[in-house]
Amino acid sequence: MTILVESDRTLVEEVVTVIPGEVASVSSLDELDAYLYEHPDECAVVLGASVPMNLATRFADSVRIARPATSVILIRKRLDSNVLANAMRSGVRDVVAVRELEPLVDAVRRAHTLAEAMRSPATAPAETSEHRGSLITVFSTKGGVGKSTIATNLAAAFQSLDQRVCIVDLDVQGGDVAIMLQLFPTRSLSDIESLRGAIDTTGVLALLTEHHSGLKILAAPLHLEARDSVSPEQVSTVLQTLKTAFDVVVVDTSPAFDDLALSAFDQSEYLVLVGTLDIPALKNLKMATGTLDLLNMSRGIWRLVLNRADAKVGLTPAEFEKTLGLAISSSIPTSREVLASVNRGETLVASQPRHPVSLAIVDLARSLVHGAPEDAEPPAREPRFFRRLKRVT
Ligand SMILES: Nc1ncnc2c1ncn2[C@@H]1O[C@H](COP(=O)(O)OP(=O)(O)OP(=O)(O)O)[C@@H](O)[C@H]1O
Numbered sequence: 001m002t003i004l005v006e007s008d009r010t011l012v013e014e015v016v017t018v019i020p021g022e023v024a025s026v027s028s029l030d031e032l033d034a035y036l037y038e039h040p041d042e043c044a045v046v047l048g049a050s051v052p053m054n055l056a057t058r059f060a061d062s063v064r065i066a067r068p069a070t071s072v073i074l075i076r077k078r079l080d081s082n083v084l085a086n087a088m089r090s091g092v093r094d095v096v097a098v099r100e101l102e103p104l105v106d107a108v109r110r111a112h113t114l115a116e117a118m119r120s121p122a123t124a125p126a127e128t129s130e131h132r133g134s135l136i137t138v139f140s141t142k143g144g145v146g147k148s149t150i151a152t153n154l155a156a157a158f159q160s161l162d163q164r165v166c167i168v169d170l171d172v173q174g175g176d177v178a179i180m181l182q183l184f185p186t187r188s189l190s191d192i193e194s195l196r197g198a199i200d201t202t203g204v205l206a207l208l209t210e211h212h213s214g215l216k217i218l219a220a221p222l223h224l225e226a227r228d229s230v231s232p233e234q235v236s237t238v239l240q241t242l243k244t245a246f247d248v249v250v251v252d253t254s255p256a257f258d259d260l261a262l263s264a265f266d267q268s269e270y271l272v273l274v275g276t277l278d279i280p281a282l283k284n285l286k287m288a289t290g291t292l293d294l295l296n297m298s299r300g301i302w303r304l305v306l307n308r309a310d311a312k313v314g315l316t317p318a319e320f321e322k323t324l325g326l327a328i329s330s331s332i333p334t335s336r337e338v339l340a341s342v343n344r345g346e347t348l349v350a351s352q353p354r355h356p357v358s359l360a361i362v363d364l365a366r367s368l369v370h371g372a373p374e375d376a377e378p379p380a381r382e383p384r385f386f387r388r389l390k391r392v393t
């Protein structure tokens with residue numbers, strides 16, 4: 001269920017048709033208070049355009065502390081940097097424009113996924129004496145910032161450092177790792193089903209496709225209808241298995257906090273957060289880091305990567321760092337060669353190792369290989385449930 005606060009009946013009707021699942025609506029914040037008192041498990045609150053900004057942010061601020069599993073989503077008539085900055089500061093999870101309500105679908109889904117993740121225990125990876133490689137998840141909640149570009153080039157960088165590497169494409173809706181490497185896989189994540197529950201090293205290795213450079217990839221599902229067949233539990237087992245067979249497993253993700261990304265987070269030695277110098281990307285990263293904090297993902301494993309760092313767009317890297325409260329670990333310049341290498345089906349790191357983009361990514365890879373013992377905390381191995389308890393008490 002989702003609760004909408006809006007006094008304009010026309011907007012209520014529009015919003016109700018867009019939001020997936022059941023929607024209850026009230027017309028004021030007072031009525032919302034009464035509703036939430038009766039429904040303590042409600043996890044998605046949409047504040048319509050008729051709720052004044054100052055009241056909306058005050059409400060979001062109180063919800064952030066009193067009900068961390070509840071997401072507040074804001075609908076505004078205009079989206080400008082002022083609105084986004086205020087929303088970010090108060091803990092609003094998403095802001096959507098009245099004239100384009102479609103992003104509400106994903107925002108509400110994210111709210112439900114987050115609440116579920118915070119309520120349900122995650123399975124802790126079994127401790128094993130087997131070889132354990134590092135899992136590095138490349139993530140951002142904004143599309144097109146360069147996640148797949150960085151994931152593929154980072155994998156090539158690890159390879160250049162003599163690491164055995166595998167890339168897993170968890171972007172089940174629009175994964176393009178295979179396309180970027182001009183591969184035509186015959187097996188993919190959706191074939192996990194064919195292993196009939198016996199997900200072992202031999203079975204998982206059989207699902208990989210090899211690039212001529214030697215990089216191995218586990219491709220995203222190849223057919224539309226197969227996308228829903230991949231479960232987070234299966235992904236979790238596959239990632240554990242790959243960690244026993246490779247030194248480094250690089251995971252590319254979709255621009256959403258979906259269950260599959262959460263499975264990867266739970267086993268990640270490092271989380272590479274990708275941003276670009278624009279307000280929407282900054283807003284998305286701020287919200288993403290807020291959610292990661294709520295999930296108690298240790299900040300010690302985050303690495304902030306600024307892609308297209310040389311863009312002259314008014315926002316500076318220093319402002320970017322200040323807003324996020326995170327230091328930039330790596331800055332990757334813009335280059336036409338990035339796309340040119342994709343068109344050749346190669347990574348830039350492998351084809352032009354001296355290129356500034358390649359040098360930056362290899363440096364990042366080196367810090368992830370060699371930085372681990374000194375400055376990274378080991379991944380949290382307890383179930384997420386226990387981590388949450390620790391935060392509350
Ligand atoms: N540093 C860069 N310089 C120039 N072009 C870049 C750079 N990084 C990424 N690009 C280009 O930007 C586009 C988007 O990159 P990419 O597909 O890696 O983003 P993404 O975050 O994975 O997107 P999605 O969310 O759709 O999966 C691509 O065309 C890519 O070639």
Ligand SMILES: [Mg+2]
Pocket residue numbers: 147148149171175176252253
């Ligand atoms: Mg991508």
